[in-house]
Amino acid sequence: MSFINFAKYMEKDFFWHGIGLKVNQTGNISQSDIFIQSSKNKKMKNSMKLILMLVAVLTFSTTIMAQNKSEPWVIPAKYKAMKSTIKANDPSVMTVGKELYNKHCKSCHGTKGYGDGPKSASMKTEIRPLNDKAFLAQTDGEIYYQSFVGRDEMPNFEKKILDEEDRWAVVQFMRTLK
Numbered sequence: 001m002s003f004i005n006f007a008k009y010m011e012k013d014f015f016w017h018g019i020g021l022k023v024n025q026t027g028n029i030s031q032s033d034i035f036i037q038s039s040k041n042k043k044m045k046n047s048m049k050l051i052l053m054l055v056a057v058l059t060f061s062t063t064i065m066a067q068n069k070s071e072p073w074v075i076p077a078k079y080k081a082m083k084s085t086i087k088a089n090d091p092s093v094m095t096v097g098k099e100l101y102n103k104h105c106k107s108c109h110g111t112k113g114y115g116d117g118p119k120s121a122s123m124k125t126e127i128r129p130l131n132d133k134a135f136l137a138q139t140d141g142e143i144y145y146q147s148f149v150g151r152d153e154m155p156n157f158e159k160k161i162l163d164e165e166d167r168w169a170v171v172q173f174m175r176t177l178k
C-alpha cells in the first residue's frame with residue numbers, strides 16, 4: 001500500500017480527524033499540518049502520537065525525494081527512431097552545436113554538461129549529467145526529444161531552435177562533452 005493510499009484509507013478512520021494533510025496536484029505531500037486533538041483516552045492519545053510521528057517522517061522523506069529525483073523520460077516511439085540528418089565529426093557541425101549549446105543550454109547544464117550552470121541552483125528537478133555512460137547510451141532521437149520537446153523545467157526549444165540541422169548539431173555536440 002503506497003503512502004497516499006494509506007493516507008486515503010486512514011481518512012476514513014476516526015484517528016485521522018486529528019491530522020490534516022495537504023496533497024498537491026502531482027500527488028506529493030507538500031505540507032502537513034499536524035495537530036493533536038485532546039482525547040479522553042490516554043492509550044488512544046499515545047498511539048495517535050506514534051502515528052503522527054510516522055506521518056511526519058514519511059512526509060519529510062517524500063518531500064525530499066520529490067525535490068531531488070527526476071522520473072525516467074518517456075520518449076514516444078516516433079522520436080526514439082529519429083535519425084540525425086547530419087554527419088557527426090564534421091568540424092563545422094561542432095562549431096554550430098557548441099555555439100547554440102552555449103547560448104541556450106549552458107546556463108542550466110553547465111559548460112561541460114554536469115548540470116551545474118548558474119541557473120541550475122534554482123531548479124527543483126535534478127539535471128542529469130550529459131557526459132556520462134547513461135546519457136551516451138541513449139539514441140540520437142531520445143536526446144533530440146529531451147532537448148527540444150522537453151518537459152516541466154526542461155524548456156521546449158522547438159520555437160527557439162527552428163532549423164533541423166541546427167538541432168542535430170546540438171545533439172552531436174552534447175555527445176562530445178567531457
Ligand code: HEC
Nearest residue numbers: 070104105108123125126127128146147152153154155157
Ligand atoms: C532553465 C534551465 C534549462 C535550460 C536552459 C536547458 N535545460 Fe535541459 N534540462 C533542464 C532540467 C531541469 C532537466 C531535467 C528535467 C527532468 O528530468 O524533468 C533537463 C534535462 C535535459 C536533458 C535530459 C537529461 C536529464 O536530465 O534527464 C537533455 C538532453 C537536455 N536537458 C538538453 C538541453 C538542451 C539541448 C538545452 C538547450 C537547447 C537545454 N537542455 C536547456 C533544464 C534546462
